[in-house]
Amino acid sequence: MKDAFPVLDVTDWPVVLFEVGGSEEKVWITDPAGQKRALFKPNVRHDNIEQADHWPEKLASELAGLSGIPAAAIDLVVRNGRRGCVSYDIKPEGGWELQPGWLLLADLLGDHDPTDKRHHGHTLSNIETVLSSYNHPPGFDVPENFTAFDVFVGYLILDALIANRDRHPANWSVLRGPTGGDQCLSPSYDHATSLGFSLTDEERSRKMRDAREWEAFLRKGTAHRFEGCRQVTLVDFALRALRMIDGAVRSYWLDRVASWSEDHLTALAASVPEMSVAARRFAVRLVLANRRRLLDA
Incomplete structure (x- = not known):
């Protein structure tokens, strides 16, 4: 244990x-x-x-x-x-700065309003473009040949797994160092609004008992922070992103997601204190359901 x-x-x-x-x-x-x-x-x-x-x-x-x-x-x-x-702190030591994604999109588009409810310009193709000159995050175990966008797709996979609907363009960033060549994607951050955090235990138990409620909850996890994706599920959005990258990179991410077992996940949830039994059960079932939807597509 x-x-x-x-x-x-x-x-x-x-x-x-x-x-x-x-x-x-x-x-x-x-x-x-x-x-x-x-x-x-x-x-x-x-x-x-x-x-x-x-x-x-x-x-x-x-x-x-x-x-x-x-x-x-x-x-x-x-x-x-x-x-x-x-x-x-996700910034390396020595004069590095964090710059949010909306600044990169503003440079690309000439203007970008991060508060725009239509999220105009916040698209996968634009994100791929603005990240083209950036490296993958330092200090993490990802293959050296991965691009920043290859790793960003991993963030979308994480969002799909945990039902994180809050990947707006201030919730992903790049890191810029003291020299011109020091620039990379930042690690992912700010995942508080995920895993059914706002549900009560009674709501969790009811959704886990009722198959229709459960499926409806899974469909409510949408990529609404991206342009034109208000009705696109986080799983479908991650699959769109996976289709944009090289097959070997796609296989890498799906293999990593498939590599851990239900026991691994259950042990992780059981190790988080101040979490109710129902919250743990719900989180585990949610992640497993979303993983199945990713891997079976």
């Missing part, structure tokens, strides 16, 4: 920066022991074992690792009595 993931007390971690453009509740803090910088994200929408913001982040990050998908490392924490998580 895998040990439970720890819940760290980060009350004494000093604040080094308030999150730019975010609420004052999100602050950058530093681990005094290891000097690792991390963004503290307190639970805001929900804060109980049924519904929360922190455990979806943790489980999604661990599932990404299981599938070889670069993602921010997450720890569950408490700070001044508030539960949440820390997302460790």
Whole structure:
């Protein structure tokens, strides 16, 4: 039996920066022991074992690792009595900057409104174009010949698995270093609105009992943050992206997704504290269902 993931007390971690453009509740803090910088994200929408913001982040990050998908490392924490998580800095040391996807799209299109509800310009082809001069994320176990877009497709696979509908153009980024050649796709981040996080246990149990409700819930997971994809499921959107890349890369991602077992996933969910039994069961069943839809297509 895998040990439970720890819940760290980060009350004494000093604040080094308030999150730019975010609420004052999100602050950058530093681990005094290891000097690792991390963004503290307190639970805001929900804060109980049924519904929360922190455990979806943790489980999604661990599932990404299981599938070889670069993602921010997450720890569950408490700070001044508030539960949440820390997302460790994805920027390499030495003058690197994070630039969100919407800035790249604005450069390509001449103008891009990240708040546009139609998400004009946020398309797979445009993303492939703007990432063409970027490398894959550093420090992760992906083949050296993979392009940034090859890895971005992995992020869409993760979204499909966990039912993450929030991949808007500020929720993917690139990293730019101190020299012109230092530029790469950033690891994936911000997966809080996934895994049925907002459902109550009664709703989860009902959906798992009723086949029609279950199928309806799976169909509600749409890629609505992309232009023209309000009715396109996350699974179908990931499959579209997979068809855009080389066959060997496509096989790599599907093989990685197929490589872990239900027992692996169940053990991961069981290791996430402050998660109800129904939330664990639902998350496992959801990911397995979406994996089957990906692999059987």
